[in-house]
Amino acid sequence: MPQEVLTEAAAEMLDWHGSGMSVMEMSHRGKEFGIIYEQAQADLRELLVVPANFKILFMQGGGLAENAIVPLNLSARGSPTGATGSADFVVSGSWSLKSQQEARKYCTVNIAASNESDGHTSLPEPASWQLSHGASYVHICSNETIHGVEYHTLPDLQALGSDAALVVDCSSHVASRPIDWSRVGLAFAGAQKNLGPAGLTLVVVREDLLGHALTVCPSAFNYKTVADNQSMFNTPPTYAIYIAGLVFQWLKRQGGIAAMEALNQAKAALLYDAIDNSQLYLNKVAPHCRSRMNVPFFLRDENLNDAFLTGARADGLLQLKGHKSVGGMRASIYNAMPIEGVQALVDYLHEFQKCRG
Amino acid sequence: MPQEVLTEAAAEMLDWHGSGMSVMEMSHRGKEFGIIYEQAQADLRELLVVPANFKILFMQGGGLAENAIVPLNLSARGSPTGATGSADFVVSGSWSLKSQQEARKYCTVNIAASNESDGHTSLPEPASWQLSHGASYVHICSNETIHGVEYHTLPDLQALGSDAALVVDCSSHVASRPIDWSRVGLAFAGAQKNLGPAGLTLVVVREDLLGHALTVCPSAFNYKTVADNQSMFNTPPTYAIYIAGLVFQWLKRQGGIAAMEALNQAKAALLYDAIDNSQLYLNKVAPHCRSRMNVPFFLRDENLNDAFLTGARADGLLQLKGHKSVGGMRASIYNAMPIEGVQALVDYLHEFQKCRG
Numbered sequence: 001m002p003q004e005v006l007t008e009a010a011a012e013m014l015d016w017h018g019s020g021m022s023v024m025e026m027s028h029r030g031k032e033f034g035i036i037y038e039q040a041q042a043d044l045r046e047l048l049v050v051p052a053n054f055k056i057l058f059m060q061g062g063g064l065a066e067n068a069i070v071p072l073n074l075s076a077r078g079s080p081t082g083a084t085g086s087a088d089f090v091v092s093g094s095w096s097l098k099s100q101q102e103a104r105k106y107c108t109v110n111i112a113a114s115n116e117s118d119g120h121t122s123l124p125e126p127a128s129w130q131l132s133h134g135a136s137y138v139h140i141c142s143n144e145t146i147h148g149v150e151y152h153t154l155p156d157l158q159a160l161g162s163d164a165a166l167v168v169d170c171s172s173h174v175a176s177r178p179i180d181w182s183r184v185g186l187a188f189a190g191a192q193k194n195l196g197p198a199g200l201t202l203v204v205v206r207e208d209l210l211g212h213a214l215t216v217c218p219s220a221f222n223y224k225t226v227a228d229n230q231s232m233f234n235t236p237p238t239y240a241i242y243i244a245g246l247v248f249q250w251l252k253r254q255g256g257i258a259a260m261e262a263l264n265q266a267k268a269a270l271l272y273d274a275i276d277n278s279q280l281y282l283n284k285v286a287p288h289c290r291s292r293m294n295v296p297f298f299l300r301d302e303n304l305n306d307a308f309l310t311g312a313r314a315d316g317l318l319q320l321k322g323h324k325s326v327g328g329m330r331a332s333i334y335n336a337m338p339i340e341g342v343q344a345l346v347d348y349l350h351e352f353q354k355c356r357g
Numbered sequence: 358m359p360q361e362v363l364t365e366a367a368a369e370m371l372d373w374h375g376s377g378m379s380v381m382e383m384s385h386r387g388k389e390f391g392i393i394y395e396q397a398q399a400d401l402r403e404l405l406v407v408p409a410n411f412k413i414l415f416m417q418g419g420g421l422a423e424n425a426i427v428p429l430n431l432s433a434r435g436s437p438t439g440a441t442g443s444a445d446f447v448v449s450g451s452w453s454l455k456s457q458q459e460a461r462k463y464c465t466v467n468i469a470a471s472n473e474s475d476g477h478t479s480l481p482e483p484a485s486w487q488l489s490h491g492a493s494y495v496h497i498c499s500n501e502t503i504h505g506v507e508y509h510t511l512p513d514l515q516a517l518g519s520d521a522a523l524v525v526d527c528s529s530h531v532a533s534r535p536i537d538w539s540r541v542g543l544a545f546a547g548a549q550k551n552l553g554p555a556g557l558t559l560v561v562v563r564e565d566l567l568g569h570a571l572t573v574c575p576s577a578f579n580y581k582t583v584a585d586n587q588s589m590f591n592t593p594p595t596y597a598i599y600i601a602g603l604v605f606q607w608l609k610r611q612g613g614i615a616a617m618e619a620l621n622q623a624k625a626a627l628l629y630d631a632i633d634n635s636q637l638y639l640n641k642v643a644p645h646c647r648s649r650m651n652v653p654f655f656l657r658d659e660n661l662n663d664a665f666l667t668g669a670r671a672d673g674l675l676q677l678k679g680h681k682s683v684g685g686m687r688a689s690i691y692n693a694m695p696i697e698g699v700q701a702l703v704d705y706l707h708e709f710q711k712c713r714g
Contacts, residue, residue: 003371006379010370014363022363024554024600027676060417060556061577064591068575105573192592197381199417199556199594216462216573218425220418234421235549237556237594243381319384 001196002336005246023242028235036238037230040245047248047257048174050204051181057203057223058231058241062190063095063171066201067102069221070139070167070186075107077136077165077212088112088135088164093120093144094325095169100139106214110135120147123289126155136212137165137185143173143291145193146323148283148330150291154183165209173293174202175251176335177261185209193293194335196244199237251335260335267333267342268292274346280304280353298328304356305329315348358553359693362603380599385592393595394587397602404605404614407561408538414560414580415588415598419547420452420528423558424459426578427496427524427543432464434493434522434569445469445492445521450477450501451682452526457496463571467492477504480646483512493569494522494542500530500648502550503680505640505687507648511540522566530650531559532608533692534618542566550650551692553601556594608692617692624690624699625649631703637661637710655685661713662686672705 165185470481522542
């Protein structure tokens with residue numbers, strides 16, 4: 001979280017803008033929270049350049065809940081009433097693997113492509129995807145948090161001959177770069193990486209995709225119900241929306257998404273260069289799809305792992321241990337991480353190599 | 358929200374207990390958040406005297422999501438595989454009305470009793486309930502927020518000859534009084550009334566009720582999955598859990614739930630006495646089931662409504678307008694409202710009556 005945002009939130013904790021109330025005490029239907037909600041919606045729409053025919057929904061449950069909520073809402077689109085719908089999935093790492101698994105409860109799942117055979121270190125070329133006929137949507141995870149694989153261009157399904165909607169799980173890189181909405185039907189993201197606190201889920205959905213939910217879809221997670229009620233069918237996570245709104249204002253002060261993208265490119269280049277130009281460290285992901293947010297890397301001599309982590313911690317470099325399913329190290333360099341933080345990590349990589357390499 | 362809690366949260370916003378991190382920045386799997394989570398669980402278990410054979414789950418989506426999540430998890434219990442289960446509902450106001458409506462997506466719904474004929478101003482005697490044979494559970498809303506109807510004793514289903522589990526929606530009075538767990542199978546509550554910020558849902562469920570979810574239940578809302586993963590199958594609403602934990606500590610400092618109950622009884626008596634002893638105001642709810650949390654009342658001359666609200670606002674008495682479905686006025690006097698606040702309202706009731714009565 002940007003320190004400016006935390007400072008602002010602390011200062012306003014007991015009294016938001018002279019209202020005499022904390023944001024936590026506001027009724028979600030009151031005038032004051034209405035101002036916060038509308039501003040957050042408008043700022044996010046401006047930042048991400050969301051077209052007018054897309055709804056911005058503030059939901060709950062995170063990406064793992066969306067793995068069910070998306071097929072509950074979209075899979076039956078275009079299928080005869082009562083028939084089981086179908087969806088295509090591109091597996092590019094552990095998140096898309098989980099998504100297709102959950103979707104099998106609600107529809108027929110076709111794996112259009114997978115990078116499992118190379119350990120999730122590449123992205124299958126869209127031209128090679130085996131898209132199925134009649135699928136309601138094609139699901140991709142545009143940044144795999146654990147495997148560090150990122151789409152730098154979203155696939156153009158129309159050009160591939162498909163009229164399915166593209167569903168993008170962009171949880172771990174939303175707001176780090178622009179989104180080409182002309183290629184997207186629905187994008188979702190848990191807020192906790194780049195947008196705000198855990199407990200808020202962002203869904204941006206094209207209006208024509210609303211209204212196709214299965215009868216077993218809970219009302220609170222029916223996109224049309226949520227959209228028709230301005231995300232207030234059930235009580236929204238008001239404080240998390242407020243904090244996300246402060247992050248949106250901070251992003252605008254930084255120069256918006258284009259400025260964040262340039263900074264994220266510079267941060268990522270700094271770190272990947274240090275890894276690639278060393279004999280000690282290794283990143284296994286194909287260069288054209290390396291994530292700018294999550295940089296997994298390995299020490300070629302894994303016996304040095306503990307010493308590396310201990311030294312890092314002594315330098316104030318925290319949370320560098322890789323996910324248990326992958327091992328090694330992982331640096332997550334989200335929007336709020338300044339380039340100085342990445343430089344400090346690079347300095348440590350050099351220093352550790354000098355001592356141990 | 359108690360002012361002490363907000364002050365504490367503001368002071369710790371940038372640095373929780375010397376960790377160098379805001380709670381919003383903590384990984385939900387990290388050591389620091391683990392401490393917060395375990396303390397919140399232990400404090401809530403102590404406060405509500407939750408028996409060891411009940412799990413405490415921290416979920417998302419609020420009461421309206423639970424209206425679907427409960428039947429998704431419980432309705433099939435005891436039914437043959439693949440058969441539609443059934444549940445009994447006691448309708449006592451708009452919340453239980455919504456609950457039974459949503460449950461019809463997942464199971465056969467039997468209305469065991471309803472107070473619709475008297476405009477939701479009484480509670481049907483449990484001895485008169487028409488419980489169905491083979492129902493998995495009986496759903497009640499133990500405090501109807503809009504209609505101001507509260508159960509002062511939970512029904513004893515066993516004594517009524519039923520082996521169904523009692524499901525209690527206690528969203529708007531949880532932590533205001535003790536709960537007799539010997540009569541409860543599952544209780545749920547959105548946090549935003551008495552426990553903390555919106556975006557956190559408390560579920561307390563007896564262990565033998567876990568593991569009966571329908572196949573269409575989203576994994577993130579499967580109680581067994583949530584319980585098996587210590588509420589961390591998906592990323593939990595970490596900051597909301599932290600604030601709720603501060604509220605639990607505050608409740609302990611107030612003397613716990615018994616002390617809150619005594620205070621809430623005194624607050625409610627003060628307000629109901631003022632209403633009953635006036636010629637200007639009217640509460641329509643039967644005395645034996647009047648809510649201690651939500652006090653709806655009417656001006657006998659409804660032409661005075663606007664003047665009443667304008668004068669109240671001038672005295673700093675906010676949010677007194679009744680729900681649009683009921684009209685009139687409503688005073689919500691949750692745990693965080695001090696008795697001085699209720700006295701100020703009573704003073705205003707007298708003052709307004711003197712001028713206009």
